[in-house]
Amino acid sequence: MKAVLCRQPGPPESLVFGDVPSLVAGPGQVVVGVKAAGVNFPDTLIIQGKYQFKPPMPFSPGGECAGVVTSVGDGVTGVKAGDRVIALTTWGAFAEEVVADATALVPLPDGLDFAPAAGFILTYGTSYHALKDRARLQPGETLLVLGASGGVGLSAVQLGKAMGARVIACASSDAKLAVCRAAGADETIDYSREDLRARVKALTGGKGVDVVYDPVGGTWSELALRDMAWNGRFLVIGFAAGDIPKIPLNLALLKGCSIVGVFWGAFTKAQPDDHRRNNAELLALWQAGRIAPHLHATYPLERAADALNALLAKQVSGKVVLVTP
Numbered sequence: 001m002k003a004v005l006c007r008q009p010g011p012p013e014s015l016v017f018g019d020v021p022s023l024v025a026g027p028g029q030v031v032v033g034v035k036a037a038g039v040n041f042p043d044t045l046i047i048q049g050k051y052q053f054k055p056p057m058p059f060s061p062g063g064e065c066a067g068v069v070t071s072v073g074d075g076v077t078g079v080k081a082g083d084r085v086i087a088l089t090t091w092g093a094f095a096e097e098v099v100a101d102a103t104a105l106v107p108l109p110d111g112l113d114f115a116p117a118a119g120f121i122l123t124y125g126t127s128y129h130a131l132k133d134r135a136r137l138q139p140g141e142t143l144l145v146l147g148a149s150g151g152v153g154l155s156a157v158q159l160g161k162a163m164g165a166r167v168i169a170c171a172s173s174d175a176k177l178a179v180c181r182a183a184g185a186d187e188t189i190d191y192s193r194e195d196l197r198a199r200v201k202a203l204t205g206g207k208g209v210d211v212v213y214d215p216v217g218g219t220w221s222e223l224a225l226r227d228m229a230w231n232g233r234f235l236v237i238g239f240a241a242g243d244i245p246k247i248p249l250n251l252a253l254l255k256g257c258s259i260v261g262v263f264w265g266a267f268t269k270a271q272p273d274d275h276r277r278n279n280a281e282l283l284a285l286w287q288a289g290r291i292a293p294h295l296h297a298t299y300p301l302e303r304a305a306d307a308l309n310a311l312l313a314k315q316v317s318g319k320v321v322l323v324t325p
Contacts, residue, residue, distance in 0.1 A: 003095035004304040007058045009049035012305035023097045025073035030102050032085060037065040037093040037322045038119035039307045041240055046091060055091050062093025066108060066117035076102045084108040086121050094304050096324050106279050116293035119319035124282050126264040127156040130213060131163060134260045135233040139164025141210035146220050147240060149176035149317040156213045157183045158291040168203055179317040200227040213237060221245040232257040294318030
């Protein structure tokens with residue numbers, strides 16, 4: 001089979017594409033024939049050796065995919081060859097086949113296409129866990145989304161609207177903000193040319209926002225935190241800007257707000273029943289048309305480096321996905 005391989009830590013250009021032996025499912029595992037694989041920010045880190053998980057070399061990156069089960073290992077029940085699934089893998093999905101634990105599969109209902117499904121669970125799962133479980137977002141509250149045109153950001157915009165919030169989307173260009181408005185954002189802020197704090201004050205009548213969703217980090221985090229409403233919740237999602245901000249903790253005291261960590265990967269293992277329940281609720285929302293993955297582009301598997309570089313260059317609104325023949 002064909003696979004994208006990371007043979008040594010490095011940038012996307014260091015990846016190689018070639019033939020590797022077909023895979024065999026071990027006990028409790030399945031082999032999934034990959035139809036499409038989602039491309040995510042952690043993929044750019046794992047190939048550089050900068051992610052919290054460091055697989056042995058060589059390996060294929062790719063933490064999520066959609067496809068069809070081709071074989072199952074000993075002890076696997078509840079799934080069989082021919083089943084349509086979404087697989088969560090941490091790595092390995094940038095290939096024509098991937099081995100996944102049977103417990104890491106999400107049934108893919110008929111009628112939902114493989115390409116958008118491949119970019120669904122990680123982003124929407126992260127945002128749903130953040131907004132539902134960690135922030136306990138309520139109808140009528142105001143949600144501020146930083147990096148709102150990215151994969152997790154756009155999912156947060158859609159889910160915030162589906163949960164009844166007023167959503168303010170922040171991004172760095174008119175084109176990106178147009179995507180956010182199409183996804184349901186009530187208000188938008190171009191923080192490349194507008195004063196973030198002044199706009200938040202104007203849009204909230206000085207009250208501030210109830211929830212901040214921050215997958216960006218860098219200089220924007222403290223600015224957003226300074227405009228929290230009383231009893232607000234600041235969600236720490238990630239650091240796509242590259243810099244981990246050092247927040248003055250007196251701000252949490254003065255604002256009476258909470259700074260809440262969101263580690264979706266650990267949540268899926270620590271609370272598997274809640275994770276499965278969230279996935280079922282997300283798929284129901286998708287089937288009902290209340291949320292829908294936004295695909296920026298699809299690339300053939302052999303162009304994985306181009307897809308990763310588009311992500312690093314912040315050229316992507318929504319998700320990019322690799323597809324197999």
